Amino acid sequence: MSFSMQPAWLTALRKKSAEDVARLGFPGRKHERWKHVSARDLLPSTTALPSHELASFAEDFSAPEAWAVLVFAGGIFRPDLSRLPETSRSWNVEPLSLALDFRGSDIISRLGTADPSDHPLMALNLERWTDGLFLRVSEGVELPGPVQILEIGSGSSWVRHLVALEPGAQATLLETHLSPEGVPTSTHSVTEARLPKGAKLRHVRVQRNSPASRSWSAMALHLGEDASVEATHFNVGNTVSRCEIHADLDQPGADLSITGLAAATSDDVLDALTAVRHLAPRCTSAQTWKTIAQGSSKSNFVGEVHVAPGADGTQARQQSRNIVLAREATVHARPQLEIWADDVQCSHGSATGRLDEKAMFFLRSRGLDSRAARAVLVKAFASEVIDTIPWASVRSDLEALIEGRI
Amino acid sequence: MNEVLLEIKGLRARAGETEILKGLDLVVRRGEVHAIMGPNGAGKSTLSQVLAGNPAYEITGGSMTYKGADLLALEPEIRAREGVFVAFQYPVEIPGVANNYFLRTALNEHRKHKGLPELDGGAFLKLLREKMKSVNIDSSLVSRSLNEGFSGGQKKRNEVLQMLVLEPELALLDETDSGLDIDALKDCATGVNTLRSPERGFVVVTHYQRLLDHIVPDFVHVLHQGRIVKSGTKELALELEERGYEWIAAEAS
Incomplete structure (x- = not known):
């Protein structure tokens, strides 16, 4: 992979990430967090890129309700298929590749800073990303409408989206991940966001890749004072996929909601991990994860909730509800609560059964x-x-x- | 005499290990309204569930013939499409299933079965509005999840509404009056009375005589320990109201 035109700091960051990858290695199934889908299952596919049908894909899946649409095919931005909004001092909605040229300093201070430190695929993504969305919204501004990212799988893609909301800013982001029928693809997508005081992010991700695809997608979130994120995740298409949401509630009053729906069929393996850390007092998190399991599919949900010492007034709810429609289908739901503060309200529940x-x-x-x-x-x-x-x-x-x- | 719609002979049924129906006989002809009364535990609700085909109940003997065919051999959905309707005592709540969506799906299944074209959203809504008026059901309930958060009266009205939309040939109402105030009771009775016709048969299962002031039965039966032990006309209901069930139990044993 070559990144010829990139600034020196970025070369250094990629190099450091490559070193992280070498240091961390790729955990296999023995590792608790990777029990069902190992990181090795998610390494790049080498299939050649099919470039046809992209235009019709982009047309079919651009949501008419979106205010802006950015199309990335195989990790490459496609201006011809995208619909960018008018420029404004109040926001930047553009591909990272372009933003690097004009807003390098905005990016250097942010890129990769929301990632959890011990995550090999995150590090690999930070080394290899080719493009993604750069979304910046000025203080107190609410974006006029939702921004849609269309990630079209093609061969192996490494995408990273950077969301930079200023205090009190509000944005809605819709990510649609899809891939051509029957063409093996692998996608590795990270969305990272640090939300300062009072910022609000509504995030929806629809993974509707074709069954031949493998996909890994992660969100890395940090929430400041009274910041809020409402994330909804749909996983309805891959043969092997894993989605992760890592969220640190760093400052008092942060509010996080995560809702997920997975539909697994035939021999799909769908894996989900949420890792929520309450690091400050009076933060709330609510998680609901639902699975519909059929065929001989395997679906997993691991929900980690960590409440740090001193994070008093924490409210953390988590529930997973699963319907198993076939005898051979399995669902594993594993809540993992680690509570080190006294004054907290935490609950978790899991129900798996037939209709x-x-x-x-x-x-x-x-x-x-x-x-x-x-x-x-x-x-x-x-x-x-x-x-x-x-x-x-x-x-x-x-x-x-x-x-x-x- | 009118054609026999339902003939139950020596029906025995159990839930789990307990035998509840122990040789029940009943004949319902088209155009007739039968009331079945009896104390708690007599088997009234079991009869309703068995008629609807609930797989949780096991039939251990006897027969049920409906329009000349073996009803017990039919799946619950075929019974329904063939015109059997049971208004349940405890209607289930199904979160996420909109009342109108469910009812339209059900009606269209019935129509397909009869070889009629399906109704589209607009035509169905028109029909539904008309039926809703006759049971005084609040229009806001129609797009809400099925029975979720409905009051007792709303649930029972909703059962009657389903009956009005599906227009069964044989309807059994299982304690539709229990827990109802007088207005709701009258609305439910009106629903039944608008559907009464020489082609249809009704079985009204109830504890109390008061419902029968509004739905006047042709026959009244007393169910006791899984069997019909006494049958009569509507005057029997009045006698039961006055004397209770004990004298019948004594007479039966």
Whole structure:
């Protein structure tokens, strides 16, 4: 890989990351955090890039509700397929590759700083990223509309998005990850954000890659005083995938909400890890993770919640709810709470089972056959998450995807 | 005499290890309204569940014939599409399933079964609004999750609403009156009365005579320990109201 035009500091950062990768290695399945999908499963695919159909992809999946759309194919920004907003002093919405030329100092102080320190794929991503979104919003400004990132898988891609909100700024980000049918791709995507005082980020990520794909995506978040992040994650497409959300609640009053919905079928392996650290008093976190498991799929959710000494007044809720529709499908849900403060309200719960028999019988007694009744109940289970999405085009895409997977 | 709609002969059923129905006989003809009364634990709700085809109950003997066919051999959804409807005593709450979406899906399953074209959203809504008026159901409930957070009266009205939309040939109402105030009770009764016709048969299961002031039955039966032990006309209900069930138990044993 060559990064000829890049500034010296970036060369140094990449070099340091490469050293981190060498030092950390890639943990195998013996490592608790990588029990089901090991980091090795997620290393780059070498398949050649298919460049056709990109335009129609971009057209089909650009949400009409989006205020700006940035398309990255195989990790390369495609200005021809993108729709950038007018420039303004209040914001920058542009590819990182471009921002490097004009706003190097904004980036040097931020890039990679939200990453957890001990994470090999994060380090590898920081070494190899080719492009991504640079989103900056000025103090107190709310972006006029949602920014969509379309990540189209093509061969192996390394993408990194940097979200730089200033105090009190507000932004909504929709990431759509997809890949061509039947073409093996691997994607490695990181979204990093440090939110200062009062900043708000609404983040939705839809992973609807084709079954041939492998994907790893992570969010690295730091929340300052009274900052808030509402993250919703859909995982409805990959054969092997892992998504991670690392969030540090650094200052009092930070508020984090994470909702996830995974639909696994055939022999999919879907892995999810959330690592939330309460490091300051009076922060709240709420997590709901739901899985619909079919075929002989394996789905996993590991939810780590760490409450540091002194983080009094912490409220941390976590629940995972899972429906298993086939005998061979498995779901593992593992909450891991580590609480070192006294004055806290923490709860976690996990429920995994079949569809409610009473509800099934009721629907059948009204004339729906088992298949239709199941579809109604699964749709209801999914709609609790889907209905929180404010864009009709995204909701209907997700509904159709899930219906198609049952 | 009208055609027999439902014929139950010597029906035995159990839930788990306990036998609850112990040889129940009942004949319902088109155009008739039958009331089944009886103390708690007599088997009233089991009869409702068995008629609807709940797989949690095991049939250990006897037969149920509906429109000349073996009802017990039919899946619950086929029974429903063939015109059997049970208004349940404890309607389930199903979070995330919108009432109107569910009901339209159900109606269209019935229509497909009959070879009729499906109703689109607009046509269905028109039909639904019309039916809602007759049971005084609040229009805001229609787009909410099925029975979720509904009051007791709203749930029962919602059951009756489903009956009105699906227009069954045989309807069994399982203690639809329990826990209802007088307005809700009247609305539910109105729902039944608008559907009464020479083609349809009704079975009204109840503890109390008061519902029968509003839905006047042709026959009243007393269910005791899993069997019909006494049958009569509507005057029997009044007698039960006055004398309780004990004299019947004594008579039966």
